[in-house]
Amino acid sequence: MAKSRNPAEVKAAKAEAKAARKAASKQRRSQLWQAFQIQRKEDKRLLPYMIGVFVLIVGASVASGLYAGGFTMYMMIPLGVLLGGLVAFIIFGRRAQKSVYRKAEGQTGAAAWALENLRGKWRVTPGVSATGHFDAVHRVIGRPGVIFVGEGSAARVKPLLAQEKKRTARLVGDVPIYDIVIGNGDGEVPLSKLERHLGKLPANITVKQMDSLESRLAALGTKVGPAAMPKGPMPAGAKMRGVQRTVRRK
Structure with a gap:
């Protein structure tokens, strides 16, 4: 007692x-x-x-x-x-x-930082895929479904997005999958408008389904891992050799 x-x-x-x-x-x-x-x-x-x-x-x-x-x-x-x-x-x-x-905007790791500071019930996994130049794809699970957010060179990010969508589609069934490229070009979403853009996506699944999705997608793991990602936006010209070596080893 x-x-x-x-x-x-x-x-x-x-x-x-x-x-x-x-x-x-x-x-x-x-x-x-x-x-x-x-x-x-x-x-x-x-x-x-x-x-x-x-x-x-x-x-x-x-x-x-x-x-x-x-x-x-x-x-x-x-x-x-x-x-x-x-x-x-x-x-x-x-x-x-x-x-x-x-x-x-334009700094390495800015999209990951913005995603991890989203308001609401979003499940964010930074760096599910990346290149040696630190172009990266981050996975977000929310009411709309699965959203992949790419940052870096669009030419290098788009193939990464296609790969992640393909391997994820095998596990999620009919759950919608969206892809977003951060930037100011045609078809891209500026960093400052990312949260608003995500908020405009339709609600396709329930919170319970989000939990189930998160468990299933955890089995995919990541090709980079959070430890290799910068903890926030990195100014242009910052030393990235050690980080790039980590990405290449993954």
């Missing part, structure tokens, strides 16, 4: 948990403030947009309150401040995200 803790221990545990939450919250605020400062220096339009939308929404709320009069007037002012702050924060988040994708 588990020994119950005395009130002093319970109180100490609660205090410790509260302190941990407070420290985590402080760290998040600090990171957010640092991100804002960096983005503000790089994006000269950020502050004018944030201030402009805040003033516009607060002004509209005050005007509506004055027009309505009575108790509504006092409610509209704080509501306008909250709404204006929220919209300004959304603008900051979207412009910061756009800036991050713009910097990552």
